[in-house]
Amino acid sequence: MMTSKFFFEWFLPGIWITIQVLVYSAVLAGVVSFVIGTLRTSRFWIVRFLAGTYFEIFRGMSALIMMFWMAFVVPLMLGWQFVPMFSGVLALGLTYGAYGSEIVRGALAAVPPAQREAGIALSFTRMQRLRRIELPQAWPEMVPPFNNLLIELMKGTALVSVITVADMTFAGNLVRLSKNESMPIYTLLLVLYFVLAFILTRGMRMLERKAKAGVGRAPEGRTILTRKLSPKGELDQARAGTAGAGGAG
Amino acid sequence: MSSSKNETENPAVDGSELIRFDKVTKRYGSNVVLDQLDFSVNSGKHITLIGPSGSGKTTILRALMTLVKPEEGTIKVSGQYLFHEEKDGKLVDAGESHIREVRKNIGMVFQQFNLFPNMKVLRNITEAPVHVLGLDKDEADERARELLELVGLTEHLDKYPSQLSGGQQQRVAIARALAMRPQILLLDEVTSALDPELVAGVLDLLRDIARSTDITMLCVTHEMGFARDISDDVLMFNEGKVIESGAPEKIFSEPEHERTREFLSAVL
Ligand SMILES: Nc1ncnc2c1ncn2[C@@H]1O[C@H](COP(=O)(O)OP(=O)(O)OP(=O)(O)O)[C@@H](O)[C@H]1O
Ligand SMILES: [Mg+2]
Numbered sequence: 001m002m003t004s005k006f007f008f009e010w011f012l013p014g015i016w017i018t019i020q021v022l023v024y025s026a027v028l029a030g031v032v033s034f035v036i037g038t039l040r041t042s043r044f045w046i047v048r049f050l051a052g053t054y055f056e057i058f059r060g061m062s063a064l065i066m067m068f069w070m071a072f073v074v075p076l077m078l079g080w081q082f083v084p085m086f087s088g089v090l091a092l093g094l095t096y097g098a099y100g101s102e103i104v105r106g107a108l109a110a111v112p113p114a115q116r117e118a119g120i121a122l123s124f125t126r127m128q129r130l131r132r133i134e135l136p137q138a139w140p141e142m143v144p145p146f147n148n149l150l151i152e153l154m155k156g157t158a159l160v161s162v163i164t165v166a167d168m169t170f171a172g173n174l175v176r177l178s179k180n181e182s183m184p185i186y187t188l189l190l191v192l193y194f195v196l197a198f199i200l201t202r203g204m205r206m207l208e209r210k211a212k213a214g215v216g217r218a219p220e221g222r223t224i225l226t227r228k229l230s231p232k233g234e235l236d237q238a239r240a241g242t243a244g245a246g247g248a249g
Numbered sequence: 250m251s252s253s254k255n256e257t258e259n260p261a262v263d264g265s266e267l268i269r270f271d272k273v274t275k276r277y278g279s280n281v282v283l284d285q286l287d288f289s290v291n292s293g294k295h296i297t298l299i300g301p302s303g304s305g306k307t308t309i310l311r312a313l314m315t316l317v318k319p320e321e322g323t324i325k326v327s328g329q330y331l332f333h334e335e336k337d338g339k340l341v342d343a344g345e346s347h348i349r350e351v352r353k354n355i356g357m358v359f360q361q362f363n364l365f366p367n368m369k370v371l372r373n374i375t376e377a378p379v380h381v382l383g384l385d386k387d388e389a390d391e392r393a394r395e396l397l398e399l400v401g402l403t404e405h406l407d408k409y410p411s412q413l414s415g416g417q418q419q420r421v422a423i424a425r426a427l428a429m430r431p432q433i434l435l436l437d438e439v440t441s442a443l444d445p446e447l448v449a450g451v452l453d454l455l456r457d458i459a460r461s462t463d464i465t466m467l468c469v470t471h472e473m474g475f476a477r478d479i480s481d482d483v484l485m486f487n488e489g490k491v492i493e494s495g496a497p498e499k500i501f502s503e504p505e506h507e508r509t510r511e512f513l514s515a516v517l
Contacts, residue, residue, distance in 0.1 A: 117316050118363035122377035122429060123353045126345075132376060136367040215367045216409025 014171035021157045025092035032097025037104025058098035064159050066091040071163040088160030096153045103145045107138035140211040147204035151197045267292035267465050273322035282308050284489035295459050295466040297476040300486030306469040310435045314357045356431035360438045362418040364410035371406040374425045396424035416447030436468040485509045
């Protein structure tokens with residue numbers, strides 16, 4: 001089993017590195033999502049075309065290969081190299097941002113055209129409409145898919161271990177190489193990633209509730225994972241169920 | 250409520266021409282919706298547009314609001330072209346900022362209210378005065394409160410639109426349009442999405458506004474009693490043209506055109 005020395009020297013720092021990679025690449029992906037997603041709704045075809053091209057290219061690109069490319073090809077081309085973590089964050093942020101742009105574009109497209117027209121009737125500029133009307137209304141629709149994407153991204157951070165970023169997967173591989181004890185170490189890793197996902201989901205659910213309250217809507221039913229195990233919660237769900245059935249009948 | 254007369258500072262309520270449609274044509278594919286349409290509205294007048302479904306009434310209001318662009322012809326508002334600019338004596342397509350300037354004279358209330366669901370009632374009303382007209386926040390708040398009093402919703406200013414009834418939402422939408430102090434108010438079947446018991450209240454409010462302000466109103470409605478009450482003129486549309494116009498007493502009692510008679514007998 002893992003020695004405590006190893007645990008403190010590699011594993012704990014590895015968790016911290018994973019969290020750092022996650023935070024940086026999530027921020028980058030978020031920025032890319034909103035910028036590219038919004039540009040894809042531009043009224044200028046050239047802007048739509050360029051943003052759409054970004055989306056197609058980066059959606060179709062393997063984040064892993066892009067990391068290799070940045071870690072091993074860029075130095076050959078430029079004569080200097082990125083810090084490995086930077087390569088990892090860039091590759092993850094740019095590719096997941098491409099997926100995220102689709103979430104933003106889709107949610108913007110789902111805002112009823114009547115809202116755009118109401119904005120025009122009050123003489124808002126396009127930027128004002130986007131910022132004050134369309135994006136705030138699209139936001140609650142974006143949060144659940146962003147939650148999925150964030151969890152995919154979180155799991156995707158394990159890729160950085162192959163370009164020698166010492167995240168928790170990297171630490172786990174070290175243990176296996178030195179001690180040849182795969183079972184406990186990978187089980188622990190599975191659990192750790194799961195716990196991270198769980199925490200992220202809880203956070204995103206809170207965000208979703210806030211977002212929906214911000215447009216005067218009640219949050220939807222909870223998922224198994226995040227449902228409060230209180231009798232009242234169960235009751236509410238049961239009631240919602242019968243109400244739905246009654247409405248259909 | 251009579252105080253609102255002074256709040257609408259319309260520059261020209263001298264009865265001069267405020268809106269002019271000149272040979273305006275709008276097509277959807279081969280469907281000619283507005284057909285070389287000519288008409289004008291003098292400032293301060295209350296005009297009701299009537300006509301069968303699909304005759305182009307909504308399209309006229311949407312063209313004035315710049316939500317649809319006619320293929321041919323010109324529209325003038327307050328002496329300025331809506332979709333065009335004059336350059337070297339020639340008419341060219343206007344840019345966004347010109348259109349926005351002219352459009353500031355015009356407000357619209359929609360059939361489906363179209364309040365902003367992400368803003369509470371007060372902010373629905375203050376958002377455009379603050380960010381479009383550049384009013385400071387307190388001034389806009391104050392004015393919004395006055396308007397909410399006018400429409401009878403003072404106690405609801407801190408609610409989201411989704412927490413209001415249809416009638417209440419429509420009153421907020423009316424207040425929101427008035428907050429921009431438009432010279433022209435466009436009303437497209439503003440009561441037809443409401444439960445029957447809520448219609449009268451909204452119509453009374455509009456009567457009140459018509460009586461106590463100088464705003465020029467263009468109103469599409471199927472409420473003939475209301476049209477009779479507030480209109481200076483009624484325009485009867487058919488197939489994208491005005492086929493008959495005149496004072497409501499005349500149009501409703503002794504219409505000249507056969508098509509008008511048919512239409513009125515169907516709706517009255
Ligand atoms: N976006 C659109 N695309 C295609 N056709 C349209 C569009 N909008 C309106 N039309 C057509 O234009 C014609 C006039 O429509 P408009 O909405 O102006 O009629 P209306 O007089 O307001 O009718 P109603 O009393 O039913 O509201 C109709 O034939 C309609 O089908
Ligand atoms: Mg209509």
